[in-house]
Amino acid sequence: MDEFEEILQDFLVESFELIEQLDQDLVELETRPDDLDLLNRIFRVAHTIKGASSFLNFDTLTHLTHHMENILNLARHGDIIIDAGVMDVILESIDLMKALLVRIRDTRSDNGLDVSACVVRLDAAVNGDAPVVAAAPEPVAATAALADEEEADYSGMSDAEVEAEIERLLAQKNAEAIAKRAGSAPVVEKNEEEADYSGMSDAEVEAEIERLLAEKNAEAIAKRANKQSEDTVAEIPAAAPAAVVVPTPEPTTQVAPVAKPAAAPAAPRRAEPKEDADAKGATVEQTIRVDVKRLDHLMNLIGELVLGKNRLIKINDDVEERYEGEAFLEELNQVVSIVSLVTTDLQIAVMKTRMLPIGKVFNKFPRMIRDLSRELNKKIELDIAGEDTELDKSIVEEIGDPLVHIIRNSCDHGIETGDVRLAAGKEEGGTIQLKAYHEGNHIVIQIIDDGKGLDTDMLKSKAIEKGLITEKEADGMTDKEAYGLIFRPGFSTAAQVTSVSGRGVGMDVVKTNIEKLNGMIDIDSELGRGTSMKLKIPLTLAIIQALLVGVQEEYYAIPLASVLETVRISKDEIYTVENRSVMRLRDEVLSLVHIGDIFEVERVFDNSEHAYVVVLGLAESKIGLIVDTLIGQEEIVIKSLGEYLKGIEGIAGATIRGDGGVTLIVDVAALMQMAKSVKSTVGDENSSGKKLGVKNNASDYCVMIVDDSKTDRTIMRKSLEPMGITLVEAVDGIEAMNILKQGDHFFDAMLIDIEMPRMDGYTLAGEIKKYNKYKNLPLIAVTSRAGKADRMRGVESGMVEYITKPYSFDYLMNVVKRNIKFNEGL
Template identity: 40%
Template sequence: MGFDVDEDILQDFMIEASEILEQLSEQLVTLEQQPDDKDLLNAIFRGFHTVKGGAGFLSLTALVDTCHKAENVFDILRNGQRQVTPELMDVILRALDTVNVMFAEIQNREEPTPAEPDLLAALEGYCRPETEDEAVEDSLTEVTAAAPAEPGLAGLDDSQYQQMLTELGPESKASTSAAASDSDSDDITDDEFEALLDQLHGAGKHGGAPEVAAPESEPTALDDDLIDDLEFENLLDELHGSGKGPTVTASASSEPAPAPKAEPAPAPAPAPATSAAKAADKAPAKATTHSAPADTSVRVDTKILDNIMNMVGELVLVRNRLLSLDANHENEDISKTVANLDAVTGDLQGAVMKTRMQPIKKVFGRFPRVVRDIARTMKKEINLEMVGEDTDLDKNLVEALADPLVHLVRNSCDHGIEMPEEREAAGKPRAGVIRLTASQEGDHILLGIEDDGAGMDAQKLKEIAMSRGILDADAAARMTNNEAYNLIFAPGFSTKVEITDVSGRGVGMDVVKTGITSVNGSIHIDSEKGVGTKLQIKVPLTLAILPTLMVLVGKQTFALPLTNVDEIFHLDLTRTSMVDGQLTVVVRNHAIPLFYLQDWLLKGEPRARQQQGHVVIVAVGNQQVGFVVDGLIGQEEVVIKPLDQLLHGTPGMAGATITSDGGIALILDLAGLIKAYARRYV
């Protein structure tokens, strides 16, 4: 194991290998759709080769073996000696999964578990040209057919064999000796071995017998284009151990590079994937025309970035306080200074946020493999389209959205896209389409998952909900189609009759809702039976600094996450009514449940419900709810501070913040608040 090397070297390997393995997952799925793409074949070959080289330097033998065999398969593919088939891709993807498992073990500083023998054997089988497959089968057939023709000596041990020779006499011994001599003829002699080394290294340059001129009628192999890349790699592996070949030093002449000396150079990097002659020809020209690019990146621990972000958050609070104080003064110089501070703070906030940003491709990149595997398992034909992969998102959000998005994509593959025969019967193309989109709108990110599958049947969803006690008949009759679609987020709800590896346990969509609401996001469903389903997820751009609506309830200030606020209007009691014992307000002919926040937040201060105030309509998951508040302060960016340990577990409280006037406001967790006090609306 190579964990005793310098930690920086190990970290460099893990960072580089991690990026390569992510790319390989996408490239392999793309290759199955574009099997004749030579550039893609070469890129995959280089990916396995690079990982193998780094693993060889760290003496990670198990990883080297798997990558080396996968690399050999792609060398055969890129040379046109094999065709890409689904069966071959199954083996290669399984090899990639094995490499990923090994890589995870290495990250945990554990010895990587060797690949299973049947996988290595399958890779080995694909390492030879397709023409040899038939030859091997033919030779096995001939051996099997010829085996019964010589039954004579199969069951004799050594003593019985010698006794038989003695009884037969000296003639049999002589013939046996001759036969033994013939059987040894498969071993090459010293002269033949020297000649073989001369072909590989040049006469007399391998430390063996002195150089002997080759006859003019028999030119050596050096007159050709030397050995190819793979043979050169294999030769170095044999001479120095797998993945430990010395770096080839380019010379000015076009002659082949000499073999390494008895004391190899200390640099243990893997040998380059070019022949010695080509390296000798090209290296000098490159050295004179190009210089190595300067390293413009630096690796920083995410904890340091989080600390910087926290300090920027504190600066934002100070800025808010100064802006509030400046509004009460008429000093022009102070106003200009505060305005400059406001601009600089905004720029600094944006710059620091960029250090935490990652492209949504970090999540999208895994979906081609997910869709491909599910399609193969369920015998469906599915095409995946991805738009907006470069959209940036906070690192914490990327991690938080990974599992919910996987559930949604798997759900589209399983429940959405029909079988090819069903699609043809409905007049659709045999292959279904799943489309992933990402875009930024203001301070929010919109994610879309759309399929052209069977869509959802609102009536069927209502019947399932009633049969499982989630819904009663009266509520089902009043429910709109969009409200019925949201039933799939109820805990334990599933439309699957049979449980499979893909779905059917009723936990996936519940996890989706929980994961999205935990990052102050919302999800909306639109579907049409027989046409398809579209889901739209809305999440904030970052979790570090939260835009809020500051409101008054009594004399206390509370902050509502702005991402949940849909609209605000003045309280009008003439627009309220009681429905099933619940106070509601009618907005554009739609009844929305109405709650007085004072009943939940000011329990120790009994007071009559106010006749004047404002109604704040918020979106909680997929449900709209109205909150009655006493006053509106305005929009404000806040930094979430954790609650004291004594307040942990308080229903509906996400944290606290310092307001622009220096006071303290509690930040409301709207989903938790309604779950605690109005369960029927969650």
């Protein structure tokens, strides 16, 4: 059954792809009803699906598509005119076909949907609008289909078989021609059956057949002599045209979607089947279907590689610093930059494999607009541009729903009815433009309508009416903020709920989905002129650019897509309004929140006069996030926190940094929500900050001695003991770091030897200075290295004093006293 399942999968994938295209084609068809190419394309879809479904024994689907094919075939030959009425029936049947396919996908069977009503309508359309001979349609479709089925088999045949098939057709023609010339009854019928040739006049057909006969006769006879079976095949149609069914070659097990199944199986095409097969072979080579899971896996691996690259770059920087000027550095540099370059290229290449044109989403809108405009009784035209713009598959999947809601909204609320438009001096028909284009690392999707525009006063009064905002809030709102009201859940301007809109759900969905994609929404509107909605969405989700910020000694990554700008402000620029911190940014008032308040970071110290504000923008809202430091921009790979920690508010995931540590990624949407309920502490941190530094007696002072020699440690201890301060000893850099990290003591100074095993003094100083907490901790080098270069390195790594051994007890004590401000506090 596996094989069947495989075929079924292929069938479904293909059918859904075909249908996507179909909708657009059909709407186009309505405007250009005599476009033969278009008709052929549509016919082919119905036909392909019919062929495959009959093979897979989906009888209901076959039945339906058969009748669709029927009507389309007539249209193709100009026997009926496709008007709105016929189109409605066709669209209805296509919807039904979709429903059946969905059913097959879900249940593996097409039972349970009633198609008979639709079939009756289809037939009615055929009979009512097409005054053809009443009996004609059925046999026409049947034979055409049969012939086509035979065609379908070509692609599965070897060249030799194709040749044989041609032979057979010729033979058939031959017999027919003879019969025709004899003027017998079957000829008339046959002629109708072969409606596909009807592009030609009878005379032309005759001439053509004659020509072919002349050309092929000798050969055919020779062949027929060899192949007795072929002969019978040829004989039967002549005798009983209705029985063509029987000699149809056994369908090969593969469902062969033929490139041109709809085209007539007429003699003039005798060379074509072969060409078709060739052409098909060539195109098949160019694309392969790949399971999305494999691409996802590939993307994950690339993610790992990017992390590895980041680490490598960091190590390279460290090595560069330490071994400056050494010859091997250049080589290392080269290798690192090549690896980093290739990784970036590889990442882009893999990302591209996941890219789909946004047209896949746009395709369904022409149909939607058509339906809506009929339903709402408005004339609306859709103008699509940039459907080739590509973006990540996962985003394409997410973007569909929001666009549906926005477009429905534009149709229902934006575009006015024809007479209102005329009264306003506009054209009767409204236009909705749907545009997609790239802008940096983003894709922008713009939906512009030329409708009545958003009325801010009306929006505000509606929002007050629904209790979403207070009147006071409404008064302080800018136009943009007022536009933002349409995204509030429960907000609706519609006087009554219609089938199209009015429930106050749609735009809320838009906002949530766009936020999920880290996208932004920008609304512009002019009363009476129309509304433009701009969705700005990052190209991909798995690997993103992030801004790394620090608060105390914690780091957080903020998706760069949501960062509008960063500003450095002094603390007095922060004002408090109704318990909330705000600042003035150019001509806007920006509300502020401290990242430490959101993530419960303990504020141990705070001594700078300045703060950095990261201005975050998401969907239509903005907020300023106060951070202690800005680290920089880095490419990060989003990893989940796992089942155990999922759903932590404000955290979107984690990433692994160049140093192997884990950094959390801020969920900007959630952060904005949290900011509303967080109590501001921006103002009162100074008062609490000072208490920690209070020293009541000498033993409150604490100094660490780091030296690998026991003797040296004892000497230092002896020199400092008289002060009565607390002394802690460590034998090397690593131990010193561990003691610091444990946080049992608050050190006021550290005495550090330079030459130590495991971690030397310079490295230790560098490590300590990485922590914000210890930025102001005095580090005093105590060493026998007296060279100028050593002193320089000491200063570079953050040491404030440099004492060379040997030294006097008093000297050491004085240096320490000075650095820890001993006695000043007592």
